[in-house]
Amino acid sequence: MALPIAVLVSGGGSNLQSLIDRMESGTLDAEIKIVISNKPDAHGLTRARNHGIPALALDHTDYPSREAFDRAMVRAIQESGAQSVVLAGFMRILTSEFLNAFPGNVLNIHPALLPSFPGAHGQRDAAEYGVRIAGCTVHFVDEKMDHGPVIIQAAVPAVPGEETDALAARILKLEHRIYPQAVQWLAQDRLRMDGRHVQLRPAHSAPVPQPENALVSPPLEQGF
Numbered sequence: 648m649a650l651p652i653a654v655l656v657s658g659g660g661s662n663l664q665s666l667i668d669r670m671e672s673g674t675l676d677a678e679i680k681i682v683i684s685n686k687p688d689a690h691g692l693t694r695a696r697n698h699g700i701p702a703l704a705l706d707h708t709d710y711p712s713r714e715a716f717d718r719a720m721v722r723a724i725q726e727s728g729a730q731s732v733v734l735a736g737f738m739r740i741l742t743s744e745f746l747n748a749f750p751g752n753v754l755n756i757h758p759a760l761l762p763s764f765p766g767a768h769g770q771r772d773a774a775e776y777g778v779r780i781a782g783c784t785v786h787f788v789d790e791k792m793d794h795g796p797v798i799i800q801a802a803v804p805a806v807p808g809e810e811t812d813a814l815a816a817r818i819l820k821l822e823h824r825i826y827p828q829a830v831q832w833l834a835q836d837r838l839r840m841d842g843r844h845v846q847l848r849p850a851h852s853a854p855v856p857q858p859e860n861a862l863v864s865p866p867l868e869q870g871f
């Protein structure tokens with residue numbers, strides 16, 4: 648059975664799109680039951696509707712507290728039938744009450760090699776720091792921002808003098824590969840958390856060519 652998931656977005660939703668595309672092509676064994684945005688005008692909601700996926704705007708400014716907002720999201724997610732939650736550019740920290748509703752089942756993607764450069768501007772902060780290797784991370788979510796156990800990371804060289812937007816675009820391309828892959832591992836029930844360490848149960852499949860000019864660990868599998 649396909650893993651029923653909810654996707655939370657705050658913006659453009661290109662990562663959401665990468666998940667939809669892999670589901671529609673049959674490589675990602677998941678089904679998006681609902682897309683929720685805390686920004687009513689997020690393009691991610693339109694992307695969902697374009698693919699017949701229920702899309703809900705819950706404006707966090709309409710709620711008296713973080714707890715009340717998270718409770719409304721939990722209710723909507725549970726009513727949708729989703730069991731796992733995928734944060735795709737969702738720019739809010741979740742309460743423990745939210746996380747306790749989906750234990751071990753909330754994933755996030757961040758455009759930097761955590762624990763470096765958490766926050767809202769991972770790529771820009773890395774570029775300004777002058778790193779020579781940048782990248783992105785998919786991790787389980789805990790109460791701290793961009794912090795939980797790491798599932799997969801992809802690294803790319805940072806070119807001195809390159810515009811931040813160009814670096815961000817190269818990182819985003821890899822985000823669109825590692826996120827569907829990580830969600831597929833979750834759907835296949837191949838991830839185990841052991842403290843900060845995430846064990847990936849090996850697949851009995853042949854190695855596949857990896858993206859050029861990038862290092863992905865664990866390596867991407869067939870179809871990703």
Ligand code: GAR
Binds near residue numbers: 661735736756757758
């Ligand atoms: C992505 O780059 C994602 O990694 C980042 O927001 C962008 C959303 O783009 N998330 C964070 O910075 C989380 N701290 P998208 O809406 O096109 O998927």
